[in-house]
Amino acid sequence: MIENKANEGRKIVIISIIVLVGIIFATRLFYIQVINDKYVLSANNNVLRYITQYPARGLVYDRTGELIVFNEAAYDLMVVPKLVKTIDTFQFCRLIGIDKDDFIRKMKKAKGYSYHKASIFEDQISKESYGYIEEKLYKYPGFWVQPRTLRKYPIPSAAHLLGYIGEVSPMEIEANPYYAMGDYIGKSGIEKAYESELGGKKGLKISMVDVFNREKGSYQQGAYDTLPIPGNDLYISLDIELQAYGEKLMQNKKGSIVAIEPSTGEILALISSPTYDPNLLIGRIRSKNYSELYNDSLKPLFNRALLAMYSPGSTFKTVEAPIALQEGVVTPQTTFSCGGVDATPIKCSHNHYSPLNLIEAIEQSCNPYYWNVFRKIIENRKYANTREAYVNWKRYVNSFNLGLTFNSDLNIERGGNVPNPEYYDKYFGKGQWRSMTIRSLSIGQGELLVTPLQLCNVAAIIANRGYYYTPHLVRSISRNKQFEEKKYEKKYTLVEPRNFDPVVEGMYRAYSGSHGTARRYQMDTIMMCGKTGTVQNPHGENHSLFIAFAPKDNPKIAIAVVVENGGYGNTYGTPIATLMIAKYLLREFERPPYEEDLFNASLISRY
């Protein structure tokens, strides 16, 4: 009994140790559960998967309501490098259909972007392989398949204009943090210009996974999930049938056709030749095809309608005449004599009677006449000197939107060139230049440069007798079935409407007059107005240019055609423009024999 009590005090030591352990545990628990919040994050990283729900991109319809761009399902194989466990690489590569070097390269790329965020491992797997891969994928944690949409073009036309979509670049992500690696974005054309409309808004689905990355249902019954908002549909002014027809006419030729509805500024067709099938730049084939197109010596990716700059040549006479009339330096009845091929300082390339009045000089495209008109403008005594007169002339020319960009919805364009007086000051010396020095401007040569779009807009201005609407492509945007019309304001030139009438008459006579430059292609059913241009250039044969509109009164279409190295304006320009107008206004018409010749004509040997 005594011995029993001997060490009784030791129970205090033992109970103290027990309590101490309890306190240590409580402290430790308090630290990791209440103070330190890194474990909550780690737990979320373990179990939560943030899956982007991609919205369907907006569709595109043409002016006749034809669906021209739609979506098709595709599947991307995604990877989060951090979650990838040691796997049988050989088996995996066989499943995906890649080799080991590909695997290492793709893995490196994904890791280079982020260890924790998803990126595309293999893009756009076909529907067939998708089913097969999906079944086996559970063996490879860190990988999953993300459904996507691809663009499809039922009519393989208008590639430049529609543009294409592609994976966002790191630069684009930096510019707009809405985008994440693996998203798609419009890269050119209206896909780029209307990205904010077409792109829609991404949704987010938070789901829970177990340690084997198997999905275990949605997080908090989807309380934090958001649905993707589909992109808005675009109704564009393009006439896809006209576009395709124009592309066919331009095949095997370099150049461009632009057609505009003058009363609205809506672009009906915008052709850059050579073109390509827009279906080449979608899916996994894109990068291969892109580099092939990029390296093509004919530069099919280059949008000539908006970016190529040409001298307008004789088509520029239609701008010069109304300016001269407005300035009062000539009247429609004013005549100048023409010395034909021996004329100085500018010879005439057309064989015609002399003298001609202003209207006849447009009908027959007399160069010396317009040299005289230009001289009258520049040597007008109203102005103190040549420079001042030139500045005034340039102001007029600029009001036709030449030398300026439109800032339209076409995403890219160039403004052409109307030289500043400073340019001549520098080139010839201040006060050292006269109308004689810059005479090539009178026939639309020299430093004067325009794009096919600007040229077409000139035709639209004449068709409207003095005003235009900014050429544009999108007529309306459909937001939740609500159409929003795009409004554009009317823009006036500095020339009064009445001063366009003689020009219209001259252009009408180019088709209908007995000496008209376009008379060979006159059509009985349509009152067409046109003006040829034969543009000398340092790249060999002349460029063939033509601008036109029809019908003469209340015009429905204005057009500009450029065929590089095509020779005379009426060799290619006139017949192509004529057929385009007929196609648009009549749809069905008796095909003239030269249509087939144009389809078959190839100028490739000249490039």
Added chain:
Amino acid sequence: MNAKPNIFQNLDWRMISLYLLLVFFGWISIYSAVYDENHQSIFDMSQSYGKQMVWIATSLFLALVIILTDFKFFSTFSFPIYFFLLIILIAVLIFGKEISGSKSWFQIGSVSLQPAEFAKFATNLAVAKYLSTLNVNFHQFKSVGKILLILLLPSGLILLQNDTGSAIVYVAFIFVFYREGMPGAILIIGLVSVVLFLMTLLLNQIVVVIILFVICVLLVVFMKRNLQNLVILFGMFLIMSVFVFSVDYAFDNALEAHHRTRINVLLGKETDLKGAGYNVNQSLIAIGSGGLSGKGFLNGTQTKYNFVPEQSTDFIFCTVGEEWGFIGSIVVVALFVALIIRIVIVAERQRSKFNRIYGYGVASIIFFHFTLNIAMTLGLFPVIGIPLPFFSYGGSSLWSFTILLFIFIKLDSYRLNML
């Protein structure tokens, strides 16, 4: 105070209540830890929670049997039970079934039993029996030798089964011996050894020896400088230095690679989140993400979706931490501390030395399991396979802890009838 005629009125219901609370909390934690949408019923026998229910029911039956057994049976048959278990431990080495690297299971039908679990209460009986005999004390070399032998036999056999966790449990008896008169210095030496061991692994061994030397110099300055003290001090310094160097040697040569890695990970010398550190890291994430009040019953994700390994057995505390948060964890820790202290208090009120020693053994074994298991899940101790008493899934463990505890409850109920 007189013994009441009805045996159930003599039982210590506080211990029994704490036991029942822990067992119940354990059961619903297992349910939550491996919860499966396809098997929603907690009584589903195809799932471990359904099976655990059967283990609980049979445990209660075992408890009843023990209560109805004559109290003298346990002290009388201490050694026969102990030797019987030793034979079983040998048998399992020969006929046993190997499960995840440990050859420590008997397969009987669809039920697996682990003899190492039952060896605990058997050894406790033997220790109590031997220590309570007259003339045994800690100053006799012969006595100490026999006590160590009683512990080393089962411990060694279990080690042969490659079940380190169950073997290490016998260290728990140091508390029993301390209470029964073992020199207090040994407990201190034990604690100092652990500290030195960890320091040696964490720091360079030379640094540790330098620290020891500085401490000795300070002691010399402040202590009475007689020859005896200086000799003792010098001797201790020498012993500790040798210990430090031998730990380093043992660590590099004696320990198995996976133990070395686990210790290194724990000490923060290695960060291998996919290998040995994975368990501890996931365990911390599960508990840590519970926050103050937890994610709620069945709402845990880390355990349910298998991020935490062994979530229904050794890491069952993770489910408590994740779903019931800091509050729930504290409650469980408090329940254990309360039960262990209650056992100690009840042990102290025993008039029979056998009863008291047995009671201390129960407290020590439960305390040791509790400490090592929770410390492991909280990243304070290397991962070794050791269950949380009453909580962890498993029939052998629950049966053995029930038997261990209820023998004591039975013994205690007769404390007033004795002599």
